[in-house]
Amino acid sequence: MAKHEVHFDDPRAYEQRMGVWSRLAGHIFVDWLALHSGLRWVDIGCGSGAFTEVIIGQCSPAEVQGVDLSEAQLAFACSQPALRRAKFREGDAMALPFPENTFDVAAMALVIFFLTDPIKAVAEMTRVVRPGGTVASYAWDMLGGGFPQESIQAEMRAMGIPTMPIPSPKASRMETLRDLWTGAGLSSVDTREITVQRAFEDFDEFWTKSLSGSTFGSTISAMNAGDVELLRARVRRRLATDAAGRILCDGRANAIKGTVPYN
Numbered sequence: 001m002a003k004h005e006v007h008f009d010d011p012r013a014y015e016q017r018m019g020v021w022s023r024l025a026g027h028i029f030v031d032w033l034a035l036h037s038g039l040r041w042v043d044i045g046c047g048s049g050a051f052t053e054v055i056i057g058q059c060s061p062a063e064v065q066g067v068d069l070s071e072a073q074l075a076f077a078c079s080q081p082a083l084r085r086a087k088f089r090e091g092d093a094m095a096l097p098f099p100e101n102t103f104d105v106a107a108m109a110l111v112i113f114f115l116t117d118p119i120k121a122v123a124e125m126t127r128v129v130r131p132g133g134t135v136a137s138y139a140w141d142m143l144g145g146g147f148p149q150e151s152i153q154a155e156m157r158a159m160g161i162p163t164m165p166i167p168s169p170k171a172s173r174m175e176t177l178r179d180l181w182t183g184a185g186l187s188s189v190d191t192r193e194i195t196v197q198r199a200f201e202d203f204d205e206f207w208t209k210s211l212s213g214s215t216f217g218s219t220i221s222a223m224n225a226g227d228v229e230l231l232r233a234r235v236r237r238r239l240a241t242d243a244a245g246r247i248l249c250d251g252r253a254n255a256i257k258g259t260v261p262y263n
Contacts, residue, residue: 010072013213019050021148022110024196025253026054029109029138032192033257038062039104042128043086044093044121045111049077052086055107065103067091094120101130108137110253112180118171122184129260135186136257138194142172146252148198149210155234156216161223164216177256186258194255200247203236210249 037060043052046066055064066088068074074088091097093108094117106125115121125135140147147153153163170176174191181189200206211217220228240248 010213012076014073015048015050015076016209016212017149017214018110019048020198021196021251022047022050023054024198025138025194025251026051026109027058028194028196029136029253029255030054030058032194032255033105033134033136035059035105035134040102041065041105041107042067042096042098042103044096044106044108044125045114046077046088046109047073049073049080049083049086049088051107051109052077053080053082056082056085061085063087065089065098067093067096094124096124096128098128100127102128104130104133106133106135110139112137112139112177113142113166113168113172115171116167118168118180119183122180126184126186126260131260131262133260134257135181135184135260136255137177138253138255139172139177140251140253141174141193142166142169144173144252146172146254148249148251149214149216151235151238151249152210152231153216155231155238156219158234159227159231161227161231162216162219164214172254174254174256177254181256181258184258185261187261189256189258191254191256194253196251196253198249198251199242200249202245203232203239203247206239206247206249207232207235 039061041055041061041064043066046052046068052066064086066086077083077088106129112118129135156163
């Protein structure tokens with residue numbers, strides 16, 4: 001079984017760092033999909049269930065299944081009251097554990113750039129969706145500065161500090177997503193940009209939640225105190241604040257959708 005090269009096995013930490021972001025972008029994403037209720041969904045790379053929760057709350061699905069490689073993330077998702085309607089199982093985005101034509105919608109939220117073979121993943125999404133169904137994804141624009149923690153990673157790069165490994169960063173770009181969707185034979189391919197903003201009470205809250213459960217957070221925790229303080233100061237200078245002094249942080253994602261054609 002092919003594996004992601006990046007894993008997030010601390011679901012509570014992941015919720016602090018990325019769950020809120022996933023929901024913010026996810027609400028806009030499903031509004032844009034404009035699909036009717038009563039459909040069968042699969043959430044691929046569901047993690048802690050943040051986007052699965054958006055599907056349930058906003059789309060009134062007949063069925064929703066979540067797939068992820070992390071047993072810890074799946075256990076956390078299963079424990080959430082808001083996700084009682086969903087079913088979760090361990091599985092690989094590049095070898096989905098479902099027969100052909102199982103779902104009406106296959107969605108992948110903030111995952112595709114973490115996969116070693118995005119082409120295979122999109123082919124798998126297409127395989128498990130019925131003709132006329134929808135294959136869709138949204139991904140932080142990792143190469144275009146859209147990642148919400150880009151302010152930290154940019155300063156880490158400037159200081160020569162290793163950042164989060166991304167197996168397929170080009171897969172987050174709009175032109176690459178279009179190529180992936182059309183290459184999989186999907187029709188009516190459409191794209192849009194999603195921009196979201198999150199406010200933090202102060203820099204310490206931004207710093208703590210941004211590093212929580214991240215691979216670059218582990219790198220920073222191993223640094224000497226002087227380098228950490230220098231990094232914090234450099235990052236702080238990059239961030240905007242509102243009139244109340246809260247830290248404002250933006251995220252920008254590229255979204256895509258396509259239809260499985262009738263043969």
